[in-house]
Amino acid sequence: MSSSEKDVRLSVGDAELTVNPANGCRISSLRIGGTEVLRQGERYGCFPMVPWCGRTENGLFRNGDVPHRLPLNSPPHAIHGTGRDTAWRTARVGEQEAAFYYDLADPWPYPGRVTQTFELSEDSLTLAFGIETYGDSFPAQAGWHPWFLRDLGGGKNVEIAFDAAWQEERGENHLPTGRRIPPLPGPWDDCFGMPDGVDVTLTWPERLQLTLKSRAEWVVIYDEQAEAVCVEPQSGPPNGLNTAPRYVTPIEPLEIATTWSWRRL
Structure with a gap:
């Protein structure tokens, strides 16, 4: 394993973050006060969705x-x-922040570079993406797919709270139909629209409250598995390369960020 592929660990107060650049630059661990909040395993943690999100x-x-x-x-x-299937390179590591990148390559048809940064504080984590092109403009998306543990060990399942303007109606093919409907009760594997920015709160009773925010308008919420729930802020809806393309141009990269903030209960 080269130096660029080693796990990177950031620690501030009692918050500890581990990033694994060799395995898709995913967060493999986020511990708050010694408690792991992400599902463990090489497919889990929190992985990047780039250069598209969800299903195309x-x-x-x-x-x-x-x-x-x-x-x-x-x-x-x-x-x-x-x-998520690519080995990223480490650009820099500081006491509270780190940055990574990889160059877009086959099977993605356009050359470019993706950067991802992590900034940790005692009570928050900020993640950010940038996608730039080395040539032609192209449609792209970026977002995150965290697997938050349903139970942090207290025996009480996490509660998900959010107020969406709409839900993308999901067809039998798991893709949005193009119709926007009033948000339905869960369980969900669904995309929601939040035009004022993503704002979702996860509460583990008597343990922890974590609020996930982003200036992005789209979030997929997935809670159909027993072990974990997913809250996925992203720059466009599933199949958005086709239905809501956001172009990366030589003068305008795609940029998106999300901040997770937490407090003890």
């Missing part, structure tokens, strides 16, 4: 009139981008 329909997208095909890693769709 049938692995197909267009850039103008040029069609492109992506690997069907969740047949019949392509899911969650390539960043």
Whole structure:
């Protein structure tokens, strides 16, 4: 393992963050007061969704009139981008912050660079992405897929609270139909719209409250598994490469950030 692939650990007060750049630059651990809050395992923690989020329909997208095909890693769709399957390089590590990058490559059809930064304080963690192009403009998305443990050991399950303006109606193919509907009760594997910015609170009774915010308008909430719940802020909806393309241009990178803040109960 080269020096650029070693786990990076940040620690401030009783908050401890571990990032694994070799395994998709995912957060492999976030411990608050000695308590792990993320599901453990090489597929879990919190991984980046880049250069697209969620499912891209049938692995197909267009850039103008040029069609492109992506690997069907969740047949019949392509899911969650390539960043989580890529070894990233460490750009810098400070006492409370670290930055990583990787260069876009096949199967993504356009050259560019993705950067991800982490900034830890005693009571918050801020994550940020930037996507820049080395040439042509292209549609892209970025977001995060954290797996928060449902139970932090207190025997009481996490409670999810949020106020969305709408829910993307989900079709039988797991993709948004294009209709916006009033938010439905869970369980969810659904995308919600928050035009004033993502704002979701997770409460583990008598243990911890964590609020996840982002200036992004979209969040996918997934709570259909027994072990963990996911709150995924992202720059566009699932299949957004096709339905709501956000272009990375030579003069305008794609940038997105999220802050998780917490307090003891």
